Amino acid sequence: MARWFARRRRPGTQTPRLRSREDAVQATRVDLHELAPSTADYLGQVAQLQLGFFMTLSFAVEHAPNDADRETVAEAAATALRKHQALLAWLRRTSDDPGAVLEPYARTRDEFQAILRTGTWDELLLGVLVARGFLDEFFAQLARGLDGADARDLAAIVAPGPEEDPLVGILHRVIAAHPERASTLAMWGRRLLGDTMLVARSALVTESKALPDDARVEPVYTELIANHTRRMDALGLTA
Amino acid sequence: MARWFARRRRPGTQTPRLRSREDAVQATRVDLHELAPSTADYLGQVAQLQLGFFMTLSFAVEHAPNDADRETVAEAAATALRKHQALLAWLRRTSDDPGAVLEPYARTRDEFQAILRTGTWDELLLGVLVARGFLDEFFAQLARGLDGADARDLAAIVAPGPEEDPLVGILHRVIAAHPERASTLAMWGRRLLGDTMLVARSALVTESKALPDDARVEPVYTELIANHTRRMDALGLTA
Numbered sequence: 001m002a003r004w005f006a007r008r009r010r011p012g013t014q015t016p017r018l019r020s021r022e023d024a025v026q027a028t029r030v031d032l033h034e035l036a037p038s039t040a041d042y043l044g045q046v047a048q049l050q051l052g053f054f055m056t057l058s059f060a061v062e063h064a065p066n067d068a069d070r071e072t073v074a075e076a077a078a079t080a081l082r083k084h085q086a087l088l089a090w091l092r093r094t095s096d097d098p099g100a101v102l103e104p105y106a107r108t109r110d111e112f113q114a115i116l117r118t119g120t121w122d123e124l125l126l127g128v129l130v131a132r133g134f135l136d137e138f139f140a141q142l143a144r145g146l147d148g149a150d151a152r153d154l155a156a157i158v159a160p161g162p163e164e165d166p167l168v169g170i171l172h173r174v175i176a177a178h179p180e181r182a183s184t185l186a187m188w189g190r191r192l193l194g195d196t197m198l199v200a201r202s203a204l205v206t207e208s209k210a211l212p213d214d215a216r217v218e219p220v221y222t223e224l225i226a227n228h229t230r231r232m233d234a235l236g237l238t239a
Numbered sequence: 240m241a242r243w244f245a246r247r248r249r250p251g252t253q254t255p256r257l258r259s260r261e262d263a264v265q266a267t268r269v270d271l272h273e274l275a276p277s278t279a280d281y282l283g284q285v286a287q288l289q290l291g292f293f294m295t296l297s298f299a300v301e302h303a304p305n306d307a308d309r310e311t312v313a314e315a316a317a318t319a320l321r322k323h324q325a326l327l328a329w330l331r332r333t334s335d336d337p338g339a340v341l342e343p344y345a346r347t348r349d350e351f352q353a354i355l356r357t358g359t360w361d362e363l364l365l366g367v368l369v370a371r372g373f374l375d376e377f378f379a380q381l382a383r384g385l386d387g388a389d390a391r392d393l394a395a396i397v398a399p400g401p402e403e404d405p406l407v408g409i410l411h412r413v414i415a416a417h418p419e420r421a422s423t424l425a426m427w428g429r430r431l432l433g434d435t436m437l438v439a440r441s442a443l444v445t446e447s448k449a450l451p452d453d454a455r456v457e458p459v460y461t462e463l464i465a466n467h468t469r470r471m472d473a474l475g476l477t478a
């Protein structure tokens with residue numbers, strides 16, 4: 001299955017880049033530090049987001065077409081719940097009123113999860129793969145911009161695990177069995193990426209607490225979008 | 240909250256019993272050993288049962304009236320999923336074809352979970368409390384009747400944890416706020432106990448592989464029913 005993640009060689013990948021990868025990572029970190037919310041707000045929104053993924057994946061467990069897929073999706077649901085519970089435990093340790101911190105993010109959570117569920121079962125899985133892939137990486141990077149010595153521990157909770165996403169195997173099988181689904185799924189993936197980026201953007205703050213300029217945020221996204229493209233490529237879908 | 244679990248003193252509890260508790264436990268173990276299924280069948284049905292509880296509790300997470308309750312129910316869902324995954328991992332280690340072992344128990348799982356969901360949200364929680372309370376104890380006892388040195392480890396996976404069931408607090412609050420719900424919930428609990436006992440009975444085998452005689456199974460249930468009564472008492476509900 002490793003080949004699914006192998007990056008396809010494309011025309012132009014040999015072109016010398018203007019900045020080294022190290023420079024780019026450095027620049028991203030600086031940007032994120034300036035835009036990072038308070039640790040409490042960070043915990044509140046990521047905890048809610050993971051709860052949302054848990055609920056959507058549980059819904060998918062329920063509607064799985066067979067028990068093998070059910071098992072696989074349950075594993076993905078368990079991961080989201082584990083992240084949620086770790087973040088919530090952290091919030092309870094550090095906040096006087098965890099409920100008040102969480103409450104403002106319930107609506108975003110529900111609205112976003114409602115979008116993820118508007119399609120068919122395979123579209124739901126692709127949507128979670130796209131959204132969670134992007135947001136787990138995004139919030140792991142954002143954690144490194146938080147104040148405090150715990151930033152690294154928080155990033156470790158949120159970051160995608162070293163294991164392959166269990167949903168990839170199911171989607172690969174669906175697409176292999178129904179190649180005619182590829183264009184619909186590709187379109188759905190693009191739409192979901194847009195919604196996902198709005199969720200990410202809403203987590204960033206500027207000094208004025210207004211939404212940050214897209215131009216300022218753009219470099220933050222560059223690597224995350226490249227990883228998104230890689231995930232879609234791995235499924236044979238055009239990003 | 241400890242007082243919820245304190246057993247109410249009733250007329251007659253001081254009457255000398257015919258058999259000591261130790262004798263009763265001994266008798267139960269002998270009976271269960273005779274009636275216990277193969278380890279593979281045990282793993283298959285308990286894994287499916289826990290998956291069912293996970294799905295039903297996830298459904299309840301989704302429909303929770305507020306985020307605090309949602310959190311509590313998610314914790315209960317996580318416990319069921321953890322048990323399911325531990326049993327499944329065990330089955331995968333020991334069986335050539337885990338899917339074939341699991342498959343026959345999918346229908347019982349779905350039928351039983353459908354019953355649990357026929358009522359309101361609080362009825363669903365009470366149903367899970369009743370059914371899971373009974374069945375986790377039942378299957379932990381049944382594990383001790385299995386062949387092999389692993390019986391104790393299996394019982395430890397399945398047995399109810401030392402922590403108070405997180406659902407108790409929610410139900411206690413519902414009943415305190417709406418005392419008029421008590422009689423409906425009590426009736427629902429009684430009905431669910433009946434369905435739960437049928438699930439337990441279907442797990443037992445006799446030499447002829449037919450359903451065992453109820454008279455033979457009766458002693459197995461005595462202590463479990465007493466614990467059920469205690470749980471209902473703790474909620475102020477008549478068992």
